[in-house]
Amino acid sequence: MKLLIKNSxxxxxxxxxxxxxxxxxxxxxxxxxxxxxxxxxxxxxxxARLDGVIEDLPMHQGELAVEWHMGALAAKNRxxxxxxxxxGCGAYKHHVPASVDHIIQRxxxxxxxxxxxxxxxxxxxxxxxxxxxxxxxLTGMEVANASMYxxxxxxxxxxxxxxxxxxRKKVVVSGGTHPHYAETIQTxxxxxxxxxxxxxxxxxxxxxxxxYAQDDTACLIAQSPNVFGAVTDLxxxxxxxxxKKALLVSVFTEVVSLGAITPPGEMGADIxxxxxxSIGNPLGFGGPYVGLLACRQKLVRQMPxxxxxxxxxxxxxxxxxxxxxxxxxHIRRDKATSNICTNAGLCSLAFTAHMTLLGDKGLSQLxxxxxxxxxxxxxxxxxxxxxxxxTDRFFNEFAYETSMEATALLAALDEKGVxxxxxxxxxxKGDGLENVVIVAATECNTEADIAAYATALKEVLx
Amino acid sequence: xxxxxxxxxxxxxxxxELIFDIGTTETTGVDLPKPTxxxxxxxxxxxxxxxxxxxxxxxxxxxxxxxxxxxNYAIDLGLFPLGSCTMKHNPRLNEKVARxxxxxxxxxxxxxxxxxxxxxxxxxxxDWLKKLTGMPAVAMSPKAGAHGExxxxxxIRAALIDRxxxxxxxxxxxxxxxxxxxxxxxxxxxxxxxxxxASDDGRVDLNDLKAKLExxxxxxxxxxxxxxxxxxxxxxxxxxxxDLIHEAGGYFYCxxxxxxxxxxxxxxxxxxxxxxxxxxxxxxxxxxGGGGPGAGPTVLSDRLAKYAPTPIMMVDKxxxxxxxxxxxxxxxxxxxxxxxxxxxxxxxxxxxxxxxxLTYMLSHGADGLKQxxxxxxxxxxxxQSRLSKVMSPAFEGYCMHEALFxxxxxxxxxxxxxxxxxxLIDEGYHPxxxxxxxxxxxxxxxxPTETESKAELDRFCEALESVASKARxxxxxxxxxxxxxxxxxxxxxxxxxxxxxxxxxx
Numbered sequence: 001m002k003l004l005i006k007n008s009x010x011x012x013x014x015x016x017x018x019x020x021x022x023x024x025x026x027x028x029x030x031x032x033x034x035x036x037x038x039x040x041x042x043x044x045x046x047x048a049r050l051d052g053v054i055e056d057l058p059m060h061q062g063e064l065a066v067e068w069h070m071g072a073l074a075a076k077n078r079x080x081x082x083x084x085x086x087x088g089c090g091a092y093k094h095h096v097p098a099s100v101d102h103i104i105q106r107x108x109x110x111x112x113x114x115x116x117x118x119x120x121x122x123x124x125x126x127x128x129x130x131x132x133x134x135x136x137x138l139t140g141m142e143v144a145n146a147s148m149y150x151x152x153x154x155x156x157x158x159x160x161x162x163x164x165x166x167x168r169k170k171v172v173v174s175g176g177t178h179p180h181y182a183e184t185i186q187t188x189x190x191x192x193x194x195x196x197x198x199x200x201x202x203x204x205x206x207x208x209x210x211x212y213a214q215d216d217t218a219c220l221i222a223q224s225p226n227v228f229g230a231v232t233d234l235x236x237x238x239x240x241x242x243x244k245k246a247l248l249v250s251v252f253t254e255v256v257s258l259g260a261i262t263p264p265g266e267m268g269a270d271i272x273x274x275x276x277x278s279i280g281n282p283l284g285f286g287g288p289y290v291g292l293l294a295c296r297q298k299l300v301r302q303m304p305x306x307x308x309x310x311x312x313x314x315x316x317x318x319x320x321x322x323x324x325x326x327x328x329x330h331i332r333r334d335k336a337t338s339n340i341c342t343n344a345g346l347c348s349l350a351f352t353a354h355m356t357l358l359g360d361k362g363l364s365q366l367x368x369x370x371x372x373x374x375x376x377x378x379x380x381x382x383x384x385x386x387x388x389x390x391t392d393r394f395f396n397e398f399a400y401e402t403s404m405e406a407t408a409l410l411a412a413l414d415e416k417g418v419x420x421x422x423x424x425x426x427x428x429k430g431d432g433l434e435n436v437v438i439v440a441a442t443e444c445n446t447e448a449d450i451a452a453y454a455t456a457l458k459e460v461l462x
Numbered sequence: 463x464x465x466x467x468x469x470x471x472x473x474x475x476x477x478x479e480l481i482f483d484i485g486t487t488e489t490t491g492v493d494l495p496k497p498t499x500x501x502x503x504x505x506x507x508x509x510x511x512x513x514x515x516x517x518x519x520x521x522x523x524x525x526x527x528x529x530x531x532x533x534n535y536a537i538d539l540g541l542f543p544l545g546s547c548t549m550k551h552n553p554r555l556n557e558k559v560a561r562x563x564x565x566x567x568x569x570x571x572x573x574x575x576x577x578x579x580x581x582x583x584x585x586x587x588x589d590w591l592k593k594l595t596g597m598p599a600v601a602m603s604p605k606a607g608a609h610g611e612x613x614x615x616x617x618i619r620a621a622l623i624d625r626x627x628x629x630x631x632x633x634x635x636x637x638x639x640x641x642x643x644x645x646x647x648x649x650x651x652x653x654x655x656x657x658x659x660a661s662d663d664g665r666v667d668l669n670d671l672k673a674k675l676e677x678x679x680x681x682x683x684x685x686x687x688x689x690x691x692x693x694x695x696x697x698x699x700x701x702x703x704x705d706l707i708h709e710a711g712g713y714f715y716c717x718x719x720x721x722x723x724x725x726x727x728x729x730x731x732x733x734x735x736x737x738x739x740x741x742x743x744x745x746x747x748x749x750x751g752g753g754g755p756g757a758g759p760t761v762l763s764d765r766l767a768k769y770a771p772t773p774i775m776m777v778d779k780x781x782x783x784x785x786x787x788x789x790x791x792x793x794x795x796x797x798x799x800x801x802x803x804x805x806x807x808x809x810x811x812x813x814x815x816x817x818x819x820l821t822y823m824l825s826h827g828a829d830g831l832k833q834x835x836x837x838x839x840x841x842x843x844x845x846q847s848r849l850s851k852v853m854s855p856a857f858e859g860y861c862m863h864e865a866l867f868x869x870x871x872x873x874x875x876x877x878x879x880x881x882x883x884x885x886l887i888d889e890g891y892h893p894x895x896x897x898x899x900x901x902x903x904x905x906x907x908x909x910p911t912e913t914e915s916k917a918e919l920d921r922f923c924e925a926l927e928s929v930a931s932k933a934r935x936x937x938x939x940x941x942x943x944x945x946x947x948x949x950x951x952x953x954x955x956x957x958x959x960x961x962x963x964x965x966x967x968x
Contacts, residue, residue: 015830017551017747019915020837028840028916032847032860037836040843040860041727043698048732053828057593060827063555070821073586074564076579078572087569090808097492099524101561104751107538108531111552113892114753116544118954119947120887123534124752127527130481133964137513143963146753149605152808180808187771187804191619191652231507261507275808285580286570286809287605288755300961306753311957314942314950323957329608329646330898334655339608339646346751353527356481359517362490364509368497375503393505414573422571429791443494 015060080283084418084449086377088397088440089227089427090151090178090253091286092278094366095444096354100280103353104346114306114342118321119313124345125320128308131352138258138355139272140265141294146306147348148291148340151275152181155221155251156188157304157338158273158293162219162247163194164337165302170195171219171249172212175202176226178253179427185221194218201428203228203390203399206237213240219271223251224264227427228390228438229374229397231261238268247271255279255292256442257395259367271295279358280350290347301327304338366443370396373441373450380454381439386461390436397440399424402461406437409460416456475948478529482965485516491523514967533948534752535892541914541922543845545864545895545907546641546692548722548744550838553825556747556818565817570809574787580813581786585775587820591740591759594831595721596731599767601760602775603811607719608643610739610758611686613771613806615651617737617762618684618713620769620803631683631711635674637666639693639899644686644717653683660901664693664857664866666703679710688717689733690724692899693857694842694864694907704734713737713766721745722911723839723863726832736763742812746819757815768799771806837912838863841919845908848923852930856902863911869904877933877940879904884951885932887944889925 020028029036041049053059061069080093087093104110108123115121115128128146135144148154159171171189173182173196186196197212199205209220220241224232238248250264252274264272276290277283295303301324309323329336358366374396381387381400391398402409406423413420421439425431441450470477502508518526535542542549560566568577584602591600601617604610615634622628634653636644638660645655656674661667666687675682685707689697697703704714716730716738722745730738742748742757750756762770773788774795788810789795792802826834839862846855846865854870869879883893883906895907910919933940944950 015826015833017553017825017913018830018833018837019913019918020840024916025837025840028844032840032843034843034860037840040839040862041696041724042860043696044724044728045698045701045733048701048728050727050729053832054593054726054729055828057590057828058824060830061824063825066555066821066824067559069824070559070583070817071562071564073579073582074559074562076582077564077568078576079563079567080569080572081563081567085569085572087572089571091570093567093569097520099491099520103524103527103531105557106528106531108534108536109527109752110557110749111537111542111549112534112752113542113544113547113549113750117535117883117887117893118952119884119944119949120533120535120892121752122948123530123532126478126480126530126533129963129965133482134515136964137515149609149755150807153605153609153806178808180805183772183805184807187616187806188650190804191616191650193652231504233507259509259513261504261509263509263513266511282566283569284566285568285577285813287807287812288757288814300963307961307963309957310962311953313952317949319949319952321952321954321957323954323961323963326958329642331642332646333642334645334649336642336646336649339612339643339650340606341608341643342606342754342756344755345753346749347755349752353523355515356485356518356526357491357520357523358515359485359490360487360513360515362492362494362517363513363515365490365494365497366492369494371502371504372497372500375500378503393503393507395504410573414576419572419576426571429793 084452086421086439086441086453087419089422089438090180090275091283092254092440092442093283093444094278094442096280096282097357100350100353104350109349110346115322118319122319125308127349127352129310129320131348132308134352134355135292135294139294140263141272142297143300144294145303146308147343148293148305149344150287150289150291151253151273152184154273154291154293155181156185158249158271159185159189159219159221161271161302161304162249165299166218166247168216168218169193170217171221172217173198174209174222175199175205176228176230177221177223177251178227181251201431201433204230206232209237210240213244213246215244217244217246219247219249221249221251225252225254225257225395225397228399229394230391231393231395234264234267234269249273254396256367256370259363260371260395270299276351280354281347288344288347290344290351302337305340306343369443373443373445374398377441377450377453380450381457384454384458384461396442397438399436399438401436403435404461405434409437412460413456418453418456420453476529478526480965481516481518481526485518487512487514487516489517489519491518491520540891541910541918542892543894543908543910545909546719548909548911550747550911551913552747552749553822556821559821560814560817578786583816583820585786587816590823591761594725595738595761596729597761598764599762599770601762601770603771603806604739604758604760605807605812606754606756607739607741607758608647610760611643611647611717612650613760614715614737614739615647616803617766617769618715619651621766622683631681633681634683635685637687639691639901640686640688641692641717648686664695665697668699671703671706675706675710682710682712684713684715686715686717688719690720690862694861694866696862700733719744720863723835725835726828727835736766742815742819747822748815748818755812755815757812768801769803771804772802773810774800774802834912841910841912841914844919845910845923849926852927864907864909866902867906868902871934875933875936876938879906881940881943882906882929882933884943885929885940886926888946889929891922891925
């Protein structure tokens with residue numbers, strides 16, 4: 001590994017994050033009655049005790065040197081703001097108001113723990129309560145939890161939750177579900193002997209999915225907008241599931257879509273999960289993000305993860321606490337609903353702060369701008385000879401096909417300065433989708449970006 | 463004297479209602495361009511009913527959250543001695559680096575040749591983790607400690623599938639002192655849990671373990687053991703435990719939550735570990751953020767390395783230049799050993815935590831990290847030594863990075879552990895971990911970390927000594943503490959009995 005940093009400073013030098021002085025250490029050892037810190041490690045088997053410092057790693061460095069090193073690595077990456085950029089598929093480039101990052105960097109939010117002592121954690125707890133309410137309202141559901149790691153793990157937890165609630169062991173995933181999500185569901189379910197059927201990739205497979213609602217099905221899992229951007233009416237899927245006493249788990253990867261499309265709660269979903277990154281959180285190369293999980297009231301005791309509830313203090317004042325902990329690992333141990341013990345704390349705070357800045361009016365406007373940008377892009381691309389749109393009803397993401405293999409097509413666009421989306425074949429293996437590109441547009445894409453895309457694509461295809 | 467105010471605020475402590483009480487659906491704190499009103503492509507699925515979400519203007523929103531923030535305790539305000547949680551100082555350089563556009567504004571699905579610097583960060587962090595643990599491989603995608611546990615146990619399961627023994631080897635041994643995530647994870651991974659008793663000195667009862675491994679061991683999948691353990695002690699029989707479990711045909715999962723006590727001084731490989739998660743938010747200082755996000759990269763031994771989840775970091779030298787690639791297609795792993803257990807999440811882990819943790823590691827260096835462990839252990843022993851005069855140490859001898867006390871010293875009083883915790887709040891400190899581990903009655907687990915000065919430790923000890931003495935003398939005022947927090951004791955029973963989990967319009 002090539003490091004900018006040279007091993008220079010010795011181990012005796014003071015380090016800025018360590019307040020103890022050599023004199024402090026000596027005095028403390030005296031108070032304790034120990035000769036040296038080695039005494040504390042006497043239980044370590046002799047063969048496992050290390051002499052000196054681990055080799056082949058750099059020694060400590062000042063702030064400036066570290067910043068240079070990390071800055072040099074950062075500079076090697078092309079950012080999403082450096083030119084026309086149209087990548088979606090589960091993470092979206094949006095503008096986040098400056099005040100959001102200020103709020104989450106408040107020491108009292110950034111450097112605190114899970115709110116176990118509610119008397120001195122009302123800040124976190126009230127924001128979680130507000131977050132839960134916002135998520136419930138957005139999705140049209142009755143309740144939501146304090147967040148999950150991300151959308152994909154929220155989806156796998158929802159699948160397990162549906163199996164617990166129905167006492168069945170089969171889940172069926174639509175072919176329009178993001179393959180990373182489908183794979184995450186598979187990995188989590190397989191270890192518990194739950195059968196996972198993932199339908200073949202499809203731009204729209206509502207009819208096929210409905211066929212899988214059977215007496216032993218725990219849930220149907222459908223993503224809308226799906227990985228190809230298609231917006232689906234979930235009502236017939238919910239009806240089919242419910243007719244067999246199965247549940248509908250609906251998934252989304254673009255939460256802004258809920259500002260424009262009918263919420264899953266109004267279409268009969270029992271559990272709604274999704275990725276909340278778009279609101280408040282940067283792209284950040286894949287994480288940390290914030291998983292959203294909402295459900296019907298009757299399923300609340302099957303929910304995984306932290307939940308905040310309202311109560312009163314000894315003087316009768318409204319306050320908030322973590323609650324329903326009898327579902328959780330620290331109480332239930334091997335009988336817990338999940339092994340989860342953290343949520344996405346700070347990312348959910350970013351989400352709730354951004355959502356508060358938006359409000360219904362702002363969210364609706366943001367959603368419309370996204371939709372219009374994608375429609376403008378679709379119009380511009382569709383007008384090019386040899387381009388076929390594969391998604392007719394969409395929010396801010398859609399798929400198109402050309403006669404050219406998508407890897408080569410995207411590389412050619414890249415050479416012209418346009419990051420033109422994701423090839424479907426990067427997500428789906430060997431399924432005849434070699435020429436399909438999935439492309440997203442948001443409020444961050446200007447008219448000029450869209451024109452640049454169309455021009456570049458026209459040149460590449462001609 | 464309790465003087466009521468008209469506003470409900472008390473000086474700097476300002477009352478703050480819910481956004482649903484103060485915001486309106488017509489208010490917004492963002493200025494967006496006006497949509498053109500062009501024809502859309504949503505058809506009949508256009509949202510007709512508004513969300514009802516309230517908005518606030520920017521000044522109102524900033525005030526709302528800042529006022530709320532002031533009702534929180536935080537590391538930046540003082541010592542945060544939550545045992546097993548490792549609440550150390552969070553360096554702000556980490557935050558600055560994580561926000562560099564080259565890290566924060568890149569997409570997980572953009573072409574890999576445009577993110578080589580980001581892949582180098584992952585690779586470099588992986589290299590550190592491997593060298594610090596002595597292990598040959600590390601899975602980077604787990605998103606938290608519990609997710610890392612899941613990864614390690616799923617890797618064990620994958621190995622058992624390969625051995626054709628997944629149906630028979632289902633028994634996982636877990637000490638009764640274990641963190642609740644351990645048994646929960648074992649069950650989530652399809653195993654059955656068998657508890658091992660704790661010995662009188664706070665460690666695994668080796669005799670009980672031997673008894674449980676006597677005779678037929680063909681059903682043993684492995685053991686999940688925290689080391690240093692949840693009592694803050696190093697498992698001195700750890701090598702023997704590892705050997706016993708290996709002889710039984712099982713694997714050794716080590717919960718690495720307390721790695722901060724031994725980093726730079728002991729490598730888990732040398733203890734016989736097969737898998738161990740590392741909480742970047744504990745040992746490597748990424749912020750806890752009020753409950754996440756965490757990150758739980760999981761190191762794997764030679765026996766488990768090939769089962770690491772997708773995506774796998776590989777090196778591509780095909781066009782003469784060394785390029786890093788994240789590979790998730792098993793076809794592209796042909797010719798290698800990789801047999802991934804599957805995918806654990808979308809994309810490839812908590813990048814924002816990776817940049818912070820690597821920044822921290824580079825700042826400390828190998829020498830500084832060793833000092834981190836030593837100072838953490840020194841601080842804990844100092845606290846144990848000072849407080850043993852008024853409180854009851856759970857076990858004899860030195861501790862590692864946290865000091866554990868029982869409620870023995872309260873036995874002739876009405877006061878309990880919780881009253882000590884709440885009394886400490888009035889003294890301006892966050893309480894220690896209470897009632898965990900379960901093997902110690904009324905447990906109080908204190909972890910100061912290495913980022914506290916001696917002066918701060920002394921102030922903390924004085925405060926706790928005072929509260930403990932009061933409690934011991936039977937002072938009943940502690941029963942109603944805290945008196946000086948933003949709120950008095952909250953009714954958790956009511957919250958659970960009649961759950962109100964969201965605001966609803968009246």
